[in-house]
Amino acid sequence: MSDRPLLKVSGLQVRYGGATAVRGVDMEVRPGELVAVIGNNGAGKTSILRGISGLVRPSAGKVEFNGADTTTLAAHQKVNLGMALIPEGRLIFADQTVEDNLILGAYTRWNRDRAGVLAQFEEIFELFPRLRERLHQRAGSLSGGEQQMLAISRGLLSKPALLMIDELSLGLAPKVVEQLMTLLRNLNARGQSILLVEQLASHALAIAQRAYVIGQGRVELEGTSAQLAGSPEVMETFLGKKRKAV
Ligand SMILES: Nc1ncnc2c1ncn2[C@@H]1O[C@H](COP(=O)(O)OP(=O)(O)OP(=O)(O)O)[C@@H](O)[C@H]1O
Ligand SMILES: [Mg+2]
Known part of the structure; x- marks a missing residue:
């Protein structure tokens, strides 16, 4: 594992009008790492990912990727550099088929590297055999877990150096969460760098x-x-349970 960070966030600030959601965050992901971001509702986790991925322009701070300053780049430019975000709520195209959703995930490569994309579809079907079986089905008719598999697959199709996921577990049954966590662990073991925002702290810390x-x-x-x-401090003070009165 190299020591030069793949992602280096310094002093990140994100504002919505007058409200400041992110107040000077420093964060790093080194190549090959799986790094978790945990915290209660409204803590600012999604806003951090928006600031990193270019969905909002940071009001202060710096986002470096592979040593280059990407702070002011648009989201699609960051995707081209290798940053992929799977947003909270998954944003798949419900009325399109599973296959069309996958093709849309590969749109940056579809015209110039179709053979490569199709080969990657095969890899994805090995990870998620369920998606092959449902290739011609409307994405909106998939179960929640299958929709998350589709969203992850779409993220992987841009061949990201860094895969960012916002709330992997949202709305999913515990068993499905376990399966997806194991899958992320396996992807990471193969070298995929991952930044995982997750409310289920113990699951995230486990991988x-x-x-x-x-x-x-x-x-x-x-x-x-x-x-x-x-650290009991983490579990009690910051995660889930109410902050103790002092
Ligand atoms: N588009 C927006 N406009 C104004 N305020 C916003 C917007 N999005 C988020 N906020 C506010 O910013 C703060 C951080 O929200 P954010 O969604 O980043 O938290 P989070 O940690 O992802 O929460 P959750 O665990 O519920 O997803 C909250 O106070 C929220 O109300
Ligand atoms: Mg959030």
């Missing part, structure tokens, strides 16, 4: 090497997953 705990737009704590999972 990530490192994690950041976000609260009120700031990094409250950071460390290896083992350090954070072993």
